[in-house]
Amino acid sequence: MNELERIVARASELDGAPCLLATVVRVRGSSYRRPGARMLVAGDRWVSGCVSGGCLEGDVLLRGSHRCRDGAVVITYDSTSDEGEPWGVGLGCDGVVDVLLEAGAPNDALVFARACFDAETSGVLVTVIGSTVAGAPIGARIAIGPHVALARPVVDPVVRDALEHAARGPAGVVEVAGVTALVEVIAPSPQLFVLGSGHDVTPIVAAAQNAGFRVTVADRAIRERSRLCVADQLVATGGDLAEIAGRIDAAREAYVVIMHHQVEADRAALAMVLRSRARYVGLLGPARRTRALLAALGVEHDARVHAPVGLDIGAETPEQIALAVISEICAVARGRRGGMLRDRARPMHAEVAIVVLAAGGSARLGRPKQLVELEGVPLVRRVAETCLASGCGPVGMVLGASSDAVAHALGGLRLATIENDGWREGIASSIRAGVAWAESRSCGALMIVLADQPRIASTHLIALRDAWARGAPIAATRWRDRGIEVVGAPAIFDRTRWDALARLEGDRGAGALLRESDVVAIESVDAAIDVDTPEDVGALLGA
Secondary structure, three states: OOHHHHHHHHHHHOOOOOOEEEEEEEEEEOOOOOOOOEEEEEOOEEEEEOOOOOOOHHHHHHHHHHHOOOOOEEEEEEOOOOOOOOOOOOOOOOEEEEEEEEEOOOOHHHHHHHHHHHOOOOEEEEEEEEEOOOOOOOOOEEEEOOOOOOOOEOOOHHHHHHHHHHOOOOOEEEEEOOEEEEEEEEOOOOEEEEEOOOOOHHHHHHHHHHOOOEEEEEEOOOOOHHHHOOOOEEEEOOOOOHHHHHHHHHOOOEEEEEOOOOHHHHHHHHHHHHOOOOOEEEEOOOHHHHHHHHHHOOOOOOOOEEOOOOOOOOOOOHHHHHHHHHHHHHHHHOOOOOOOHHHOOOOOOOOEEEEEEEOOOOOOOOOOHHHOEEOOEEHHHHHHHHHHHHOOOOEEEEEEOEHHHHHHHOOOOOOEEEEOOOHHHOHHHHHHHHHHHHHHOOOOEEEEEEOOOOOOOHHHHHHHHHHHHOOOOEEEEEEEEOOEEEEEEEEEEEHHHHHHHHOOOOOOOOHHHHOOOOEEEEEOHHHHOOOOOHHHHHHHHHO
16 A cells, blocks of 8 residues: 555544644655655654655654644745754755644545545545635645545635636646645555466565555465465456456556466466556566567557566566566656666656647648547547656646637646637747746746647657756657658757747747757657648548
């Protein structure tokens, strides 16, 4: 289970005894923990969770209850100053951390989290962390998802409407209608399904649980159950995979590792998993074995399949292999490649804002190209889903022409809509709107994506993000168009180049910036497929 699930479980064991919940709600600069990290205290006793790497917990234990005796309060811990350490806690992260302190039980955040976990679904919790409105004090909340009766709801109708709108966008800190609030997505921990029960499964189970996964081990027969008793679930399938297939599809977020060490069992499991909603499929054994298994199933390629499974850390023992496997799953879950942190030139937690330009009037096509459907899905939605799947950061959609219809096509996706009333000027107006939005999110880089490049993959966006993380001020996409080399979008720009983007005018994009000598270009043949004319639509649909 994840940290919040553990906190919820421990809070229920307190049986209504007085407690204190500390929550990281905002971070500026470096910090060991990110917004949403929590710590539960009962009296002067630590119960579960943490809000830092050890430098804030002591102060929360000693002074937390006293500070919030009159109600919820946000305390700011600033380690950027050299003028001493007023809390006596020795901060070492060189950042500013805001922590919400709340006393009493039950706590609305934990009540709502439990409801989400019980329903195996996600929800959105919006918590006021700064306010000038009487009907929305610090600590007041709205919750969208499983129904719960909040003890401290936001009662001001204007603020409530504004926060409900913000809840449909990306997670993070927002400022609306006189309040500052933290938008959080509350979700049950991901589930790992290990198919096989050999001796090397035990360290996989332990490593996965330490990383916050719920673990199910399934095999035709489960022998030596005592060796696997730490798993959350043990399933003896008897050779019938229907039950485990149903569990995988019922999970909000499912990952699978196949390790029977038997060809027939692995083939049957692979066939079942490829039909499922699993996000990740890892297979033990060499790549040629997996290629043979896929060929036997008539499958040429599935991007979810990872074989050999795990990161390349030189693993040899079962324990080392388990570390490599779970590390790779964590990297996939967060859209990372698992490289060494010392190779990053950017801060570890720096966010990348992704802006999709979808404001154009599609004059050459004669109808909104954003709404052209490919395999039954509008192009703008396909691109938005790709951006969200990359996990690079918050996603914003710049709207202009046909904004209502485009927004409708995006229904249900967790992204921000950025209205560009000046869209008739040309693409520069949309880029400027994207820069302003990224500035409001305090992001470290801006990735610009076009709404009419439906074949771009999330892995390509991750590669651009990684090039920026290694120090590239600009990373762009390179392809060939009728034999001519083109460098263009998607492209990522470090915030040091945002002033230049903000000065763009008319219907000219960032081409001049992309021709600079320090631009890193990454190949993608899929970038050549875009939509401007009826001929382009025909070529796309016929591809």
